[in-house]
Amino acid sequence: MNRLSSVKILVSWWLVLACTLPVHAQEPVRPFVVRDDAGREHTLARPVQRAIALAPSLTELIFATGGGDRLVGVVEYSDYPAAARALPRVGSNQKLDLERIATLKPDMIFVWYHGNGQREIERLRAMGIPMFYLEPKHLDDLPAVFERLGRLFGTEAAARDASTRYRARLASQRARHAGVPRVRTFYQIWSQPLMTINGTHLISDVMALCGGENVFADQPMLVPQLSTESVVAANPEVILAAHRSRDDADLAPLRDPQAQSLAHWQRYTSMRAVKNGQVWTIPGDLIARHGPRILDAADAVCTALDAVRAAR
Incomplete structure (x- = not known):
């Protein structure tokens, strides 16, 4: 048997084997739902890829939960962590540069519920960009905020770590000042x-x-x-x-x-x-x-x- 015939037989055996193996369909991407602090449900087909944060606190939260590399724009005074200082500015929490926001093509804008100017928010809403409202009112609210951001950005592990550290530190502070x-x-x-x-x-x-x-x-x-x-x-x-x-x-x-x-x-x-x-x-x-x-x-x-x- 010459070398060419041997190769043909080997290829034939591989084809037979491949035909006998079970075929697995590719898992479809499942949409998921996350609720914001305005009580609105957001249905996403995939994690947020391009985000803008309209308050320095929101910038910090997104970095802390692993989504900092998805931020494409922030407002003035967003200076923590250091990486936030290099991000494009889109105005202040009271005066937004809507043209700049449009050019950055965000798929989600994070809004400080009571901190952003309502007139600016209404103008932003008219642009049709999804807005996710956040405003924790109690110290115990923050771990859930971390976890929601982890879900939104697909960074659940980093968000869980942030939540665990925060809960432990908060419990320690409460114990020190109890009574x-x-x-x-x-x-x-x-x-x-x-x-x-x-x-x-x-x-x-x-x-x-x-x-x-x-x-x-x-x-x-x-x-x-x-x-x-x-x-x-x-x-x-x-x-x-x-x-x-x-x-x-x-x-x-x-x-x-x-x-x-x-x-x-x-x-x-x-x-x-x-x-x-x-x-x-x-x-x-x-x-x-x-x-x-x-x-x-x-x-x-x-x-x-x-x-x-x-x-x-």
Whole structure:
């Protein structure tokens, strides 16, 4: 038998064998459904490939859960992690560059439910791009946010790891401050007009974690406007506000009665917070972002409230 005949016989045997093997059909891609914080269900045929985040906190959340390489656009102040600084800017949370957004061709835009300008959101909606709303209101909401983002981006393993680390750290912080004496706390969001947060805001949950009692928790609006007299009458033991962090060295709480945004309180010496020098600023890059680093913000708030208790 010559060599050519041998090759023909071998090929014939392989063809016979192949015909006897079972044939498996390719698994179809199954659509999946994820619900956002506006209660809307989004049905996707595949994970998100090109995303835009309309708040720095959303940028952090997406990176933390493994989807950072799918981000094609972010808003101003999206500076964490470092890789976010190189991403294209599409405006601010209040003023969007719709033309730039259109050219980036996102298949999903992530929106901060109460943080983005509604007029801008309506204009964005008219473009027909799917929008996924997120706004965790409690510290316990964040693990579910991580897991939903993992589902959206197909990065479930990274999201589960982030959720596990977060849950463990939150439990540790709760254990450290379980049963501590309460501290009457006023958090100033803005000075002119004077604004604070009510009890359903995530910052109020951070205060409670540290043993703080939000003196305006019962206000009906999420971010109510106040009179100076109402704060004086509430007589908080500590006043907190955010300070702008320039780099990682600034991510520490400061007892800072002369802080520009808080100096006006110094004339109201009848308030316990002023009389005892318990006026603090908290790193804004931490406290104002509803992402994984909110637990770093909790450490800063707890430092301030622990100082109040120690001085009693």
